Amino acid sequence: MDCYATLLEFKEDRDHLLSPNLNTVGIGLSYDKDKLVVVSVYSERAVTVEILSPLEESLTIYLEGKILQEKYGVFAIRIVVQEKNQNKTLAFVTPQDIFYDSNTKKWNCKFKNVSHVFQEMEKENLYVLVYLRDKPELIKYGEMFNGQIKFNDLKLGFRTQLYHFPHPYILKEQNLIDNEEKENAAKEIQKKKEEEAAERSEKNRRDNKKAKEGGGLEAVQEEPENDEEETDKTKSSIDHSKRDIKQREDKEKEDSIDIKDSLDGKREPYDEQIINLEKTLEQLKRENDEIQKNIALIFEFKKDSKDDKKLYKDSNINESTYHDTLTTIANLYNDLHTHRTKLNADLAKYEQSIKIQEERKKEVYKILMNYKEELLNNAEDRKGSKIPQKTKENWMAEELQYEEEIRKLRIENINSTLKLNRINKELKKTEEYFEGLHYIDFEQLKIENNVS
Numbered sequence: 001m002d003c004y005a006t007l008l009e010f011k012e013d014r015d016h017l018l019s020p021n022l023n024t025v026g027i028g029l030s031y032d033k034d035k036l037v038v039v040s041v042y043s044e045r046a047v048t049v050e051i052l053s054p055l056e057e058s059l060t061i062y063l064e065g066k067i068l069q070e071k072y073g074v075f076a077i078r079i080v081v082q083e084k085n086q087n088k089t090l091a092f093v094t095p096q097d098i099f100y101d102s103n104t105k106k107w108n109c110k111f112k113n114v115s116h117v118f119q120e121m122e123k124e125n126l127y128v129l130v131y132l133r134d135k136p137e138l139i140k141y142g143e144m145f146n147g148q149i150k151f152n153d154l155k156l157g158f159r160t161q162l163y164h165f166p167h168p169y170i171l172k173e174q175n176l177i178d179n180e181e182k183e184n185a186a187k188e189i190q191k192k193k194e195e196e197a198a199e200r201s202e203k204n205r206r207d208n209k210k211a212k213e214g215g216g217l218e219a220v221q222e223e224p225e226n227d228e229e230e231t232d233k234t235k236s237s238i239d240h241s242k243r244d245i246k247q248r249e250d251k252e253k254e255d256s257i258d259i260k261d262s263l264d265g266k267r268e269p270y271d272e273q274i275i276n277l278e279k280t281l282e283q284l285k286r287e288n289d290e291i292q293k294n295i296a297l298i299f300e301f302k303k304d305s306k307d308d309k310k311l312y313k314d315s316n317i318n319e320s321t322y323h324d325t326l327t328t329i330a331n332l333y334n335d336l337h338t339h340r341t342k343l344n345a346d347l348a349k350y351e352q353s354i355k356i357q358e359e360r361k362k363e364v365y366k367i368l369m370n371y372k373e374e375l376l377n378n379a380e381d382r383k384g385s386k387i388p389q390k391t392k393e394n395w396m397a398e399e400l401q402y403e404e405e406i407r408k409l410r411i412e413n414i415n416s417t418l419k420l421n422r423i424n425k426e427l428k429k430t431e432e433y434f435e436g437l438h439y440i441d442f443e444q445l446k447i448e449n450n451v452s
Contacts, residue, residue: 016042023068024048046072047130047157051108052165056118061091061111063128065158066104072157073136074098074107076149079117079162082127089385090117090126096145113378121162130158146389273350275421277343284339291332298325365403372399 008014016022019042026041051064063077078092093109100107111117120126131154133139166174376392 013040016040045069045158046132046155047074049128049130049158049160050166052128052160052162054118054121054162054164059113059115059118061114061117061162062108063110064106064108065130066106067100067136068105070105070136071134072132072155073134073139074100074109074130074157075133075139075154076131076151077109078129078131078151079111079114079126080129081120081124090114090120092149092386094145094149095139095141096143098141100139100141116380116384117162126162128158128160128162129156131155132157146393148389273346275418277346278418280339281343284336284343287332288336291329291336294325295329298322369396369399372396 022042022044024043024045028039030037046069047065047067049063049065053062055062076092076094079090081088091111091114093111098107098109131151133154373396376395379387381387
C-alpha cells in the first residue's frame with residue numbers, strides 16, 4: 001500500500017498516470033531494512049508484446065501482443081544479434097505469417113524451424129524487433145506476401161531481449177483465474193435464471209388463485225423455460241475454448257506425397273487395357289468385313305441371269321445353305337452388336353476412371369507444389385540467411401516447366417508405344433507372307449514391284 005501511495009503522492013506522477021498520451025508504465029521496487037525505493041517509467045507505445053515463448057522442443061518461437069494505437073499495424077518482426085551486428089537478421093516474419101484480430105486489437109505470429117536461432121541463443125544475446133506501418137487497413141494479414149521488406153522504412157515499435165515471458169507458472173495461474181471467473185459468471189447466470197423462474201412460478205400461482213376466487217376460471221400455468229440447455233452450452237464453450245496450435249499444424253502435414261507414385265503405377269494397367277480393346281476392335285472390324293463379303297456373294301447368286309444361275313448350280317448352293325448362311329450372319333451381327341455394346345461400356349467406365357485418377361493426380365500435384373513452396377520459404381543458404389524471393393520464383397517456374405515437359409513426354413511415349421505395336425503387327429504379317437518364298441523368288445518379287 002505504501003508503494004501504491006507513492007505513485008499518487010507527487011503531482012508529476014499523477015499527471016503522468018492521467019496523461020492521455022502515455023499508455024505504458026513500468027514499475028520497479030528495491031528495498032532493504034532501512035529504505036524502500038520505487039522507480040516508475042512512463043512511455044507512449046504503439047504496440048506491446050504480452051507473450052514471448054521460445055519452444056525449443058518444436059523449434060518454434062511464439063509471440064502475442066496488442067496494438068495500442070489504431071493508426072499503426074504490425075508489418076514485420078525479426079530476430080537479430082543486436083550486440084554484434086545490428087543488421088544481421090537471423091529470422092523474420094511477414095504479414096503472411098501474422099494473424100490480427102481487429103476486434104480485440106491483438107496479434108500473434110510464429111517463427112517456424114528456427115534451430116539456428118536456438119544455437120545462437122547459447123552464444124549471444126538475441127533481440128526481437130517489432131516493426132510497424134501506418135494505414136493498417138492496407139496490410140493483408142494471412143495472405144501470400146511476395147514483396148521485399150525494407151526495415152529502414154518502417155517504424156520500430158517494440159524491442160525486447162529474446163527470453164521466455166511471462167513465466168509459464170504465471171500463465172498457468174492466470175488461466176486458472178480466468179477459468180474461475182468464467183465459472184463464477186456461469187453460476188451467476190444460472191442463479192439469476194433460477195430466481196427468474198421462481199418469480200414466474202410464484203406469479204402464476206397467485207394468478208391461478210385469483211382466477212379461482214373470482215369466477216371459477218381454469219388455472220393457466222406457464223411452463224418454465226428450459227434454461228439447463230443454455231447452461232450446458234455455456235459450460236461446453238468454456239471447456240472447449242482452448243485448442244492446441246501444435247496439434248493443428250501436425251494435422252495439416254498428414255498428407256503424403258507418395259500418392260502420386262501409386263497413381264502413376266495404376267495408370268499402366270489402364271494403358272494395357274486400352275491396347276487390348278483396340279485389338280478387339282480391329283478383330284471385330286475384320287469379322288465385319290468377312291460378313292459383308294459373304295452378303296455380297298449371296299446377293300450375287302440371287303441374280304436372275306443365266307450365268308448367275310449356272311454359277312449358283314456349280315457352287316452347290318441351295319436354299320438350305322442360303323438360310324443357314326443368313327442365320328450365321330444374323331448370329332455374327334448379334335455377336336458384333338454385343339461386343340460393340342460391351343466395348344463402349346468398358347470405354348466409358350475406363351474414361352470415368354481415368355478422369356477420377358486425373359482429378360486425384362491434380363490434387364496430389366497441388367499438395368506437392370505447396371510442400372515444395374513451403375520448403376523453399378524455410379530454406380537457407382550456407383551462410384544461414386534466407387534465399388531471395390526472386391530466386392525462389394525462378395526455381396518454382398523451372399519446376400512447373402519441367403513438370404509440363406514430363407507430361408508431354410509421357411503422352412508421346414504412349415503414342416510411340418501404340419505405333420510400335422502396329423508396326424510389329426504389320427511386320428509379323430509380312431514375315432508370314434514371305435515365309436514360303438525362297439531367296440530367289442523374293443528378289444524376283446522385288447524386281448516386279450519396282451517395275452510395276
